[in-house]
Structure formats: C-alpha cells, structure tokens
Amino acid sequence: MSNAKMIQSDVSSVLTLQEMAEIDHELEHIPYKSGAAIDALKIIQAGRGWVSDECLQAIAKYLDMSSEELEGVATFYNLIYRRPVGEKVILFCDSVSCWISGCDSVKQTISDTLGVDYGETTKDNRYTLLPVPCLGACDRAPVMMVGDDLVTHLDDNKINELFSADKTGDQS
Amino acid sequence: MEKVLTRNIEPGKAPTDMAAYEANGGYQGLRKAMSGMSPQDCREEVSASNLRGRGGAGFPTGMKWSFVPMDDKCTPGHKYLVCNADEMEPGAFKDRLLMEYDPHQLIEGMILSAYCIGADISYIFIRGEYIVAIERLRKALEECYAKGYLGENILGSGYKLEMYVHPSAGRYICGEETALINALEGKRANPRAKPPYPQVSGLWGRPTIVNNVETLCNIPHIIDRGAEWFKSLGVGEDAGTKLFGVSGRVKNPGCWELPMGTPIREILENHAGGMQDGLQLKGFLPGGGSTDFLTKDHLDLAMDYNVIGKAGSRMGTGTMIILDDQTCPVGMVLNLIRFFAHESCGFCTPCRDGLPWTRQVLEDIEQGRGKVEDLDTLEYQINYIGAIGNTHCALAPGAMEPLQSALKYFREDFERHISGGCCPYHSGKGA
Numbered sequence: 001m002s003n004a005k006m007i008q009s010d011v012s013s014v015l016t017l018q019e020m021a022e023i024d025h026e027l028e029h030i031p032y033k034s035g036a037a038i039d040a041l042k043i044i045q046a047g048r049g050w051v052s053d054e055c056l057q058a059i060a061k062y063l064d065m066s067s068e069e070l071e072g073v074a075t076f077y078n079l080i081y082r083r084p085v086g087e088k089v090i091l092f093c094d095s096v097s098c099w100i101s102g103c104d105s106v107k108q109t110i111s112d113t114l115g116v117d118y119g120e121t122t123k124d125n126r127y128t129l130l131p132v133p134c135l136g137a138c139d140r141a142p143v144m145m146v147g148d149d150l151v152t153h154l155d156d157n158k159i160n161e162l163f164s165a166d167k168t169g170d171q172s
Numbered sequence: 173m174e175k176v177l178t179r180n181i182e183p184g185k186a187p188t189d190m191a192a193y194e195a196n197g198g199y200q201g202l203r204k205a206m207s208g209m210s211p212q213d214c215r216e217e218v219s220a221s222n223l224r225g226r227g228g229a230g231f232p233t234g235m236k237w238s239f240v241p242m243d244d245k246c247t248p249g250h251k252y253l254v255c256n257a258d259e260m261e262p263g264a265f266k267d268r269l270l271m272e273y274d275p276h277q278l279i280e281g282m283i284l285s286a287y288c289i290g291a292d293i294s295y296i297f298i299r300g301e302y303i304v305a306i307e308r309l310r311k312a313l314e315e316c317y318a319k320g321y322l323g324e325n326i327l328g329s330g331y332k333l334e335m336y337v338h339p340s341a342g343r344y345i346c347g348e349e350t351a352l353i354n355a356l357e358g359k360r361a362n363p364r365a366k367p368p369y370p371q372v373s374g375l376w377g378r379p380t381i382v383n384n385v386e387t388l389c390n391i392p393h394i395i396d397r398g399a400e401w402f403k404s405l406g407v408g409e410d411a412g413t414k415l416f417g418v419s420g421r422v423k424n425p426g427c428w429e430l431p432m433g434t435p436i437r438e439i440l441e442n443h444a445g446g447m448q449d450g451l452q453l454k455g456f457l458p459g460g461g462s463t464d465f466l467t468k469d470h471l472d473l474a475m476d477y478n479v480i481g482k483a484g485s486r487m488g489t490g491t492m493i494i495l496d497d498q499t500c501p502v503g504m505v506l507n508l509i510r511f512f513a514h515e516s517c518g519f520c521t522p523c524r525d526g527l528p529w530t531r532q533v534l535e536d537i538e539q540g541r542g543k544v545e546d547l548d549t550l551e552y553q554i555n556y557i558g559a560i561g562n563t564h565c566a567l568a569p570g571a572m573e574p575l576q577s578a579l580k581y582f583r584e585d586f587e588r589h590i591s592g593g594c595c596p597y598h599s600g601k602g603a
Contacts, residue, residue, distance in 0.1 A: 029293070029336065030358070031376050037358035038341050076360040076517075077341035079300045091301060095262040096461055097419035099507045100499055133344045133515060134262040134461070135301060138419035138491070139426045148303045 014058035019043055023062065033063045037073050041080050050081040078132070085128040086121045088147035094131050097138035102155075106142050109159045176405065176413050177389050178429040181273040187308055190315040193276040201392035202280050202321060205287060206329040209395070211242075214288045218391065220399035222411040227256055227347075227384030228459065228488045230477040239371035240289045240379045250293050252380040253286040254356065255388055257298035257305070258340055258347045262461030262511055263493040266415040266427055267385035271298070271305035274389075275312035279335065281388035283321060284395055286333050289381050293334050297352055300339045309337050344515035348565050349382035350374075351517065362519045363565035386415060408433020408474040416475060418444035420494030421451055427491070433479075437471040439492070452497040455581055459488020461508050462570030464577035465495070484577065500597035501582040502589055505575050506534040512571035523568035526557040530575070537586060540594040547586060550579060 012020075026039040040059045045051050051059075051074060060070040074080045081089075092110070094103055110129065114122050121128040127146075137143045140152035151162065180188040180196055193199070205214055219234025240251065255278065259267040271278060278296070286294050298306055313335055316322040324332050343361055345351045350364035353375050374380025390412055394402050403411040410432040416439050417427040423445030430439065436458070440446065447453055455465040458475070464485035466473075473479050480487040495504055513527035530553045536542045557563055558572030579586065588596050 029334070032357075035358040035376075038355065039358070042339075042341060073358065073360055077343055079340075079342035094507075095511055096504060096507050097263050097493055100420050100493070100495070100504065132301065133260045133342075133511065134264065136259045136265045136268045136299075138263050138265045138493070139417065141419060141425070145301060150304075 011058045011061050014054055015044070015062065016047075019047065020062065023059075034065045034069070037063060037065065037070055038077065038080075041070075041074055041077075045081060049087075050084050056082075078130075084121070086125050088127055089145075090127050090129045091132035091135070091145040092118075092129060093133075093135040093137075093141075093143050095134035097134070098142040101141040103142035106154045106156070106159060109156045110163070113159060113163045173413075173431055174405070175429055176393050177270065177277070177386065177415065178274075180277070181269065185273075187272060188274045188276060190276060190312070190319065193274065197396070198276055198392075199280055199321065201394075201396035202283055203327065205284055205395050206327040206331065211288050211290060214284060214395055217399050218288065218394055221390075221394045221402040222399075223387065223390055223394060223402070224410065224477060225384055226386035226390075226414065226490070228261065228462075228486070230487060233383065233387055236371070236383075237285075237289050237381060239369060240381060241372065242290060246290070246379060250376070250378050251289060251291040252375045252378060253282060253289060253291040253294040254349075254352065254375065254380060254382045255282055255294070255296045255298075255385060256347060256349065256352060256382050257296050257302070257385050258352060259302075259385070260299060260344045260347055261489055261491075262508060263419055263457065264417070264460045264489040264491045265419070266417055266489065266491055268302060268305060269415070269427055270385055270389050271302065272308060275305070275309045276315075277389050277392065278385055279309070279312055279316055279321075281391040282335065283316075283326070283333060284391045285381070285383060285388055287331055289379070291381070292332055293336075295336050295338045295356060295375075297338050297340060297346070297356060299346075300341060302339075306337055306339050313337065343517075344511075345517045345565075345567060348567065351565070352382060353380060360517070362517045365564070406432035406476075408476040409478055410476045414475065414490050416443075417489075417491035418494060419491070420456075421448045421496045421499070422446065422494055423448055430475075433474040433476045435472055435474055436466075436492075439475065440471065440494075444494075447494075447496060450498075453494065454497045454499075454501065455495045455578075457488075457493040457495075457574060458485050459490055459492070461493065461511065462567075462573055463488040464573045465581055466577075467581055485573070498597065500538070500595055501578050501585050502534065502538050503595065503597065505578045506531065506538050508574050509534055509571060512567060516567060520564035522557040522563050523565075526553055527568060527571060529553065530557075530571075534575075537589045538595055540589065540592070542586075542590040544590055546590070547579070547583075550575065554579070 022043045023040045026036045030036050044055050057067050060067040116129045135143050142154040143152045223233045224230045346355045346361045348363045351361040355361040370380040405412050413429050414432050419425045428443045453468050455467045457463045466485050477487050509531045513531045516523045518524045533546050533549050554572045554576045557568040560569050
C-alpha cells in the first residue's frame, strides 16, 4: 500500500466513533500511541471480523504510525485476521498431545464435512478453519475452538454432530 | 496431602468468586502484608521460601525480584508486574485451571508480588483463546476494585496498584518474557537482547517483573503461612507443591496438585491410572514440548528441578506428555519440530532457517524418503541450533531437546524408517 493512498484515507470516514473511543480508552494507560497498535487492531476486528487494508491504514494514521509498521505487527499475530473470515473461526489444535490422541483423522473429517482445508472458509461463510498452537486442554485431547467455545474429546461422531446441520445446508 | 493452590478447585464445583474465596481464607495474606509487613519483609519471606519459577525455567523467584531497583535506587516513574498467562507450551494445561477456577488467588498473588517490588501497574498477559479465564479474571478484578483491594490506598496502607487483563493476539513466542514485553508495547513479539534484563529495563524501559501464573498463585500462601511452612510441603529437594499434569494415551489424563518431589511413577500410575489397555510406556517428556525425553528407567525419579536436570531433561512446566509403544517417536518429534518451526519469530537465522530444515529432514524420514546421512544432518542441527548462544533466544535450543533425546533413546526407530523406506508404526495417525 502506498503512502499516497494512506494520506487519502480519512480516518473518521473509516473508523466509527465507538471504535475510536475504545482505542482512546486503551491509550489512557499507554505512554505512546503506537503502543495501542495491537489493541486497536483487535478492537476493529471485534466489530468487523477482520482488518481490511482500509482499516489498517486508518488505524495507522490514528496512532501516528506508518501503515508498513502496523502491517508488520498485524501479520505477526495469528489471531489478527488480514483476510475475511467466516462467522466463526475454528481454531484446530494440532499440537503434540492432540496428535497422539488422533487429531489428524479428526481434522480430515472436518475437512471432508465442511469442504475446507486450513486457511479456507466454507462456501456458506459460516466457518474458517485455522490451526492453532496447543490450546492448553491436553487432558481432554483432541480439542478445538469453534468461535468462543472450547470443544473437547473430539472424534468423528462429535464432528458429525457439530456440523451435520451444515452438511445438509440447514442454516438454523 | 494438604491442597494449597487447588484448595478451592474441585471437579464439578463452581469457580470461586470473591465471597467463596474469602470464606476459605482468601485475601488473608494481603491483609497481613498491608497491616504491618514492609515490602522488604514480604520479599524476604518469598526468598526464604525457596519458591522457584513454575513457568519452566525454575529460577528462584526471590532472586529474580532482587534485581529490581528499590526505593531511592530507582529513578522516579512506574514499575510493572506482569503475569505471564500465555500458556502455549505443547502439552501444558495447568495455568488454565488456576485462572478459570480460582481467579482471585492469582490476583491476590499479583497484588502481593507488585507490593514486594514496588510496582504500581500490573498486567495479566493472557492468551486470547482463554475466553473463559479472561471473563472470570475481569469479573474478579471488578470485585477487587469494589472492595478496595486494588486502586488507591489499598486497605488503608497507602499502597496503590492498578491491574489490567490484557488478552494477547497470539503466537507462542510471547511466552518468552522479553517478547511478551514487546507484545505489551504493541510491537512484533521478537525477543529482546539481554542485558538489559527486564528487572532493570522492561516495559516502556521501566523496571518490570514477569512471573508465571502458578508462581504468583503461591505468593499469598507464603505470605500468610510463612516460608518454613512452604518448605515443609515438598517431599524432596524443592519447596512447595506443584501442579503436575499427564496427557497422552493414559487411562486418566489430568492435572493434580502434589508435593514437589513426587516420584514420576506415582503421578503416572496412581493419578493418571497407567497406560490405556494394550499400550506400553515407551518414553515421556517430563515438562512440556521443549524438554528431553525420559524413559521407563527414570520412573522412580522425583519431580524436582535438579533431579530431572541430572537425568538429562528439565522439569519445565511439570506437565508430562506420554509416548506409548504404538505411537511413532519420529512422528511425535516431527509434530513438535513443525510446531517450533512455525512459531519461530524469524529474527535469527539459525532458528528461522534451521528449524524448517530440520522439519524437512524429519518429514523425509517419516514418509520413507530418508537416507542414512540424514541422521548426521539432524546431529549437526542439534549441535548447532541447540547450543545456547547460537540463537537469539531459547526457542530453537528448546526445540532440539525432544529431538536429541529421541535420537538417543529411539535411534533404532529412526533407522527402521530409513532402512524400511516407510513408517513402521503406520498407526493411521499420519505425520
């Protein structure tokens, strides 16, 4: 993204008053504006699901940073999404305890059921599938998160149960 | 055994709120400190307790704190206490339990620790995926502000402390304390060069202590009941109790509070219920994904920092990962190396390039394309990126620990993959 493009973007036409107020609230206990970079990205993502180029440029301007610097921050962190994601993100744990407990075949079942691999979003836009470092629930392996919910003791039956509605196209 | 850290935690029981926490002796340590103990008194009690960091390194907590400039030796300005709640070590699942079921214990520990080092601002840096813990900690913080345990003039002592819950945006490397500080500053989480150490120049260039959740949870009990009592809890060389965990294909995976120095066999057989039917123990990582394998010859060792260290591994987080005889050790090490290669911050070349190279070699061996000389390549990587000093931080040396010990104990498994041209386990789990 070019500097010229960045300057053109008007912060207040991109960020909402609510979003700017939330960023200001974070800035209250941060000595430098750029210190709120990650918080600001998360605030925007919380409302919009992901961080678009346009939003990234607006945040950078709001925090007196270059877009390039903020992009470096945004792309470092796996829970900041720089591409659109589905309504719910599936964070699938493929770390060692889940692997020992058979997560590879569970992952295959999810991919077969939803028709997506890592980094992809279902056609109905309901789910995006991503791998995640060890979720810290190894005594209940294999595990994953679906949106905000931790789902444990995964096996093929559980996957079918969870996603059977999606398989049949039922949106309820 | 007396339960200390988990005295409010029982399966099926509701998480502890302020009323329940106080009804069971909660905030007594805080009251005791605020009504007559100086920060120095509190620090001396913690030093005398021999508490060692529960995050993995086992560094003595009192000594860590002793490097923070105090009183007139400190330039005017903020000091920070940060709780490292970024639990992401493969196979570690103990801090989640403490935060979800007894958030006030952690907060009391943080108030006391902040008081010890003279901090006026504190952060709970918690991984973003711990949604339930974040919610419960935030609620507990509100309860604390309402009761005057946080904010101005805590319990009339004149001491002032603010506390924030800071959910992280991800990445394993944030568990490294200087990377964590960079993340808190809104930057990419590359670890910093040391010195300066965070105790002198940490968050925003100010004195900062970063302690693990479980470490901090011990502090209220040490202040309330004293160092001698705390030391008496261990059954071996080390003081206190510890949350020990077992995952893998055992009958009853879980996490239990036991005395420091509990023998590994007791944890595995009495608490985890032994191996699942039809499986034998082949080896185990005693303290998470970046510790060296031990084998059944080590089952009678005590879970003490120095005992496990002398056996060639580390106690790490105290959460063991069990390798059974029907799971491929090459596949298991490949899974771990793939994790660490993915989580490298990319700052230094040996880690950024050496780990993917190692992963590729292991993939070749696991998938039957390995050559005998690949084992020399692995040895080369172990000696090069495994040596402290060749990399910017401890991530890559930690990644080499399970690999080097797998080659030591399970070398014939690697050789069978190469000579047979396939994975002899063929467990269906793939790699």
